[in-house]
Amino acid sequence: MPHNISLITTIAAALGFGLLFGYLATRLKLPALVGYLAAGIIIGPATPGFVADTALAGQLAEIGVMLMMFGVGLHFSLDDLWAVRRVALPGAVLQIAVATALGMALAHFWGWSLGGGLVFGLALSVASTVVLLRALEERGILDSFNGRIAVGWLVVEDLVTVLVLVLLPALAGSLGGTHSESHGVTAMGEANLWTTLAITLGQVGAFIALMLVVGRKLFPWILWQVARTGSRELFTLCVIAAAVGIAYASTYYFGVSFALGAFFAGMVLRESELAHRAAEESLPLRDAFAVLFFVSVGMLFEPSILVEQPLKLLAVVTIIVAGKSVAAFLLVLLLRYPAKTALMVSASLAQIGEFSFILAALGLSLGLMPAEGQSLILAGAIISIALNPLVFRATKPLERWLGRNVALAAKFERAADPLAELPASVPQEHLSGQVVLVGYGRVGRRIAAVLAERGIPFVVAEQNRELVDQLRKDGAHAVAGDAAEPAVLIQAHIARAAMLVIATPDTFHVRTMIETARALNPNIKTVVRTHSDEEAELLRGERAGEIFIGEQELAKGMTESILTNMSNVTSGGGQHAH
Numbered sequence: 001m002p003h004n005i006s007l008i009t010t011i012a013a014a015l016g017f018g019l020l021f022g023y024l025a026t027r028l029k030l031p032a033l034v035g036y037l038a039a040g041i042i043i044g045p046a047t048p049g050f051v052a053d054t055a056l057a058g059q060l061a062e063i064g065v066m067l068m069m070f071g072v073g074l075h076f077s078l079d080d081l082w083a084v085r086r087v088a089l090p091g092a093v094l095q096i097a098v099a100t101a102l103g104m105a106l107a108h109f110w111g112w113s114l115g116g117g118l119v120f121g122l123a124l125s126v127a128s129t130v131v132l133l134r135a136l137e138e139r140g141i142l143d144s145f146n147g148r149i150a151v152g153w154l155v156v157e158d159l160v161t162v163l164v165l166v167l168l169p170a171l172a173g174s175l176g177g178t179h180s181e182s183h184g185v186t187a188m189g190e191a192n193l194w195t196t197l198a199i200t201l202g203q204v205g206a207f208i209a210l211m212l213v214v215g216r217k218l219f220p221w222i223l224w225q226v227a228r229t230g231s232r233e234l235f236t237l238c239v240i241a242a243a244v245g246i247a248y249a250s251t252y253y254f255g256v257s258f259a260l261g262a263f264f265a266g267m268v269l270r271e272s273e274l275a276h277r278a279a280e281e282s283l284p285l286r287d288a289f290a291v292l293f294f295v296s297v298g299m300l301f302e303p304s305i306l307v308e309q310p311l312k313l314l315a316v317v318t319i320i321v322a323g324k325s326v327a328a329f330l331l332v333l334l335l336r337y338p339a340k341t342a343l344m345v346s347a348s349l350a351q352i353g354e355f356s357f358i359l360a361a362l363g364l365s366l367g368l369m370p371a372e373g374q375s376l377i378l379a380g381a382i383i384s385i386a387l388n389p390l391v392f393r394a395t396k397p398l399e400r401w402l403g404r405n406v407a408l409a410a411k412f413e414r415a416a417d418p419l420a421e422l423p424a425s426v427p428q429e430h431l432s433g434q435v436v437l438v439g440y441g442r443v444g445r446r447i448a449a450v451l452a453e454r455g456i457p458f459v460v461a462e463q464n465r466e467l468v469d470q471l472r473k474d475g476a477h478a479v480a481g482d483a484a485e486p487a488v489l490i491q492a493h494i495a496r497a498a499m500l501v502i503a504t505p506d507t508f509h510v511r512t513m514i515e516t517a518r519a520l521n522p523n524i525k526t527v528v529r530t531h532s533d534e535e536a537e538l539l540r541g542e543r544a545g546e547i548f549i550g551e552q553e554l555a556k557g558m559t560e561s562i563l564t565n566m567s568n569v570t571s572g573g574g575q576h577a578h
Helices: 006-027 032-043 054-074 076-082 085-109 113-124 130-136 145-171 180-186 188-225 232-254 260-269 273-298 310-334 339-348 354-365 369-403 408-413 442-454 464-471 486-491 507-520 533-541 549-571
Strands: 435-438 458-462 477-480 499-502 525-530 546-549
Touching: 006 054, 006 273, 032 273, 032 369, 054 130, 054 232, 054 260, 054 273, 054 354, 076 085, 076 145, 085 113, 085 145, 085 310, 113 145, 113 310, 113 354, 113 369, 130 145, 130 273, 130 339, 130 354, 130 369, 145 188, 145 260, 145 339, 145 354, 188 232, 188 260, 232 260, 232 273, 273 369, 310 339, 310 369, 339 369, 354 369, 435 442, 442 458, 458 533, 464 477, 486 507, 499 507, 507 525, 525 549
Parallel strands: 435 458, 435 499, 458 477, 499 525, 525 546
Antiparallel strands: none
16 A cells, blocks of 8 residues: 555645634634634644645645535526626726735835736735635525625636736736746737737637536536436536536636636536535535635745734735725725625625735746745735634624714715615505515515516515616616615605515524514514524514525425325325324
């Protein structure tokens, strides 16, 4: 038996120490990922004792990124991505520009070259997809509108980073690169740059077109054929093979990142009726490799930089956690979205991760950035990832503070937004005894269709401004905004409504909506959708009205159908059902 088993050793050490330190972190009321990062530091080359294989850990981390993005794609439709384009696309591009400018200014102050500052700034501008997804999943808001904005924002960042990674070698010579490969690429001149850009855009476009045109039909069909065999292990293997295989092929043939390739793999498999089962079957493996990702990040940490460059590191962390967050917050407000959405997006982006490491390594290999820059980026990533859960927690008191300071909150609201209030032309008979429907997702659409069919008046309260605009064009009554804010429910005329129906998956603000509605209309009836048993118990304790839990209602409906059919069978046979 071979004695060189570094792969097994690395996996065993990463998972074992990850479990130990993750458990200790949760006992100390800290996020488990802080423990995973600590485990990576312990088994990394910067600390004495056992040292795991850093190169292998990095590749295992790449698999973790693929599987995480694949899981997101399974829950993220093309319609979801298209719905947030007007905030995600300009927001992500402008936020990258602002963060890059801040990084370049800091690098210029330190005396670095233009190219070094550019790479440094770009590395600080790109958030970690894995960290974001874990944060959204832990808070149950991945499927909410704000969660879709954050994911769409990260997808745009990934696309921008793919272009940067391809174009940077071509620009390295003019930016002060010292390595021969950069001069060799730029010797062809400006024409080569435009050719490279055209080829890159063509490759990305060809990949996306192939996935949307061919992949949406082919891969769900393959998944169904495997499922028909009845073999659970074959089905799981098919799901994982699709995630990793498509991600690899996207990089090898089209130059697209692993993360983006896996994301589109999940999106095309979502077209299958077996998408929910695919998500469940791949979840344990996704969680295990996500742990390996955080451990591998910890292995890159150099603790000595805390002593050697404390002020520089403090400046880097300030740009990542504060500079990017403030920029994203202001940009979301300028795009006329609520302050709560701006706070959630800004907290999501207050960290950096995998793409930052790739950019730093490329900048170092091209002779653009000093080795000190890579160390600062890695240290900044570790600290920002560890601080990110605290940043998310800070959004709650900030929301409450804005709520108490009405005058200040008014400055953050969307001034003169025509979608934030109902038009004066809405008949008054539609605003008395109506249903106020919060959320117009998959569940909300079905409820609205039934109400419209029965002739029952209703007003939709939805955060997605594009959906509200379309609803009004279709003749429906809708207001844009977060229904947890009293002003939105007031605009929906909740004081004269007969019923409040909460069909949004955002469970964190349900009680606030109900409290506001009852304060304005004590006799209002409420119907609530939730996915959490714990949340359902809390709502029942507060007499929140009728509560529907997805899995329970599905089981109840199926059971009633079974009992009805069995009753008919026994009645037909001359027996009586008891």
